[in-house]
């Protein structure tokens with residue numbers, strides 16, 4: 001999966017008064033996935049949006065929707081998110097009691113399942129769940145807010161995760177990274193083996209088309 005490189009703009013930094021229009025601009029400029037940061041004010045100290053917004057934007061684009069659930073008890077809501085049109089769902093293992101059951105539930109409902117590592121969560125917490133997931137999201141900032149600075153040490157986890165993928169025979173898993181990714185660091189991150197690059201501020205602040213063009217150019221290795 002080393003060669004698969006996908007840009008996933010996070011609408012967290014979009015102008016919500018023009019959300020549909022900005023998603024369309026991102027799609028036409030070459031975005032590969034739309035990243036949805038769902039926050040509940042409990043797992044993280046911020047609240048964003050949920051199913052009603054997702055349902056409204058679903059018909060506006062053909063791009064896959066990737067929901068990063070920063071919520072407690074995600075098992076209560078995954079079916080509703082999938083019904084609203086989400087194609088990929090990632091959750092934090094410390095936000096639920098039965099991670100394996102939840103991964104299986106997401107997949108049985110037809111979506112891809114991912115788990116998320118916070119900056120202080122070690123890669124070895126994936127040792128058992130790795131056999132079941134479709135992707136792993138490595139947070140390169142603490143979850144909760146857009147526009148934060150990339151934490152360089154989080155990049156060391158990509159190598160550790162790739163080792164774990166090798167030893168468990170799960171080299172098909174996609175590695176996603178999220179937080180503080182911009183035109184200046186995306187190439188380095190790409191070279192480490194990341195497949196999906198989430199970018200909020202670096203896409204939606206300024207000219208969306210130009211930003212996407214530059215990020216896509218720079219993520220090539």
Ligand SMILES: O=C(CO)[C@H](O)[C@H](O)COP(=O)(O)O
Nearest residue numbers: 143144146147179180200201
């Ligand atoms: O998950 C997130 C915050 O919890 C955001 O997706 C992430 O921080 C992207 O925003 P930016 O590119 O502005 O850092």
